[in-house]
Amino acid sequence: MSRAVDGGLAKLMPDVDRERAYLLTLDGAPQSYVDLDAPEHLEFEYARRVAHVLHAAVGDPPAGGPGPDVLHLGGGALTLPRHVAATRPGSRQAVVDTDGELLRFVTEVLPLPPDSGITLHVADARAWLESAPAAGHDLLIADVFGGTRMPPHLTTAEYARAAARVLRPGGVYVANVADGPPLDFLRSQLATLGSVFEHLCLIAEPAVLRGRRFANSLVVASGRELPVEELARRCAADPFPARVAHGDALARLVAGAAVVHDGQTAPPPVPPPGAFEV
Numbered sequence: 001m002s003r004a005v006d007g008g009l010a011k012l013m014p015d016v017d018r019e020r021a022y023l024l025t026l027d028g029a030p031q032s033y034v035d036l037d038a039p040e041h042l043e044f045e046y047a048r049r050v051a052h053v054l055h056a057a058v059g060d061p062p063a064g065g066p067g068p069d070v071l072h073l074g075g076g077a078l079t080l081p082r083h084v085a086a087t088r089p090g091s092r093q094a095v096v097d098t099d100g101e102l103l104r105f106v107t108e109v110l111p112l113p114p115d116s117g118i119t120l121h122v123a124d125a126r127a128w129l130e131s132a133p134a135a136g137h138d139l140l141i142a143d144v145f146g147g148t149r150m151p152p153h154l155t156t157a158e159y160a161r162a163a164a165r166v167l168r169p170g171g172v173y174v175a176n177v178a179d180g181p182p183l184d185f186l187r188s189q190l191a192t193l194g195s196v197f198e199h200l201c202l203i204a205e206p207a208v209l210r211g212r213r214f215a216n217s218l219v220v221a222s223g224r225e226l227p228v229e230e231l232a233r234r235c236a237a238d239p240f241p242a243r244v245a246h247g248d249a250l251a252r253l254v255a256g257a258a259v260v261h262d263g264q265t266a267p268p269p270v271p272p273p274g275a276f277e278v
């Protein structure tokens with residue numbers, strides 16, 4: 001199944017090992033994996049790490065109480081919204097994606113449950129943030145890519161302030177950032193988010209931290225202290241373990257990196273050939 005969308009050619013390919021599971025690719029690059037029979041299942045490593053942030057930093061709702069209010073910038077196949085709806089019933093979730101044709105394709109082939117609590121918005125992520133009510137969300141997940149690259153206007157301090165504005169006190173921001181050696185882009189993003197949020201940590205594979213691999217890493221930020229020890233335990237237990245850099249180790253990584261402002265952006269890095277092919 002394929003369709004031309006704003007971002008290129010989208011394909012939903014069945015997983016031969018799972019009856020109702022699909023991989024979404026965009027121009028050959030994997031974007032999302034969905035199992036309709038097990039929406040709590042997360043195939044991609046970065047998605048599992050986002051779930052670790054949800055469990056460790058946002059926590060479990062009271063028994064019988066509503067789940068968190070979650071904002072997703074970037075939709076893909078709606079893997080993470082489906083996971084939150086399955087593991088946190090009663091959560092209210094908003095998904096913002098500029099590619100309305102992609103959202104239509106995904107929801108036609110892989111429909112959302114009628115009681116999912118997920119609302120879809122076709123809009124530019126930053127414009128939506130800047131017009132949204134303040135302090136309305138417990139968790140903001142930014143997973144926005146134009147093809148395989150982050151849009152530059154979502155990499156600045158002004159954007160970070162817009163993201164912080166829509167979070168409740170103690171809310172958590174988590175961004176999927178793709179970079180490789182020499183990690184200049186990732187370091188600039190850490191410096192930029194650190195200029196807005198008081199507390200910061202980085203979840204990355206050891207090979208990325210050593211400057212040996214181009215891959216997805218997660219930047220986690222909040223106005224409150226983050227549960228870095230619990231995050232480290234969860235990430236270390238994954239099939240593909242990741243490390244959590246914080247404190248002095250993170251400061252050494254970020255040292256010398258400049259905060260990015262509107263008008264100063266450079267194009268995010270292009271993945272090397274084969275980095276995300278399937």
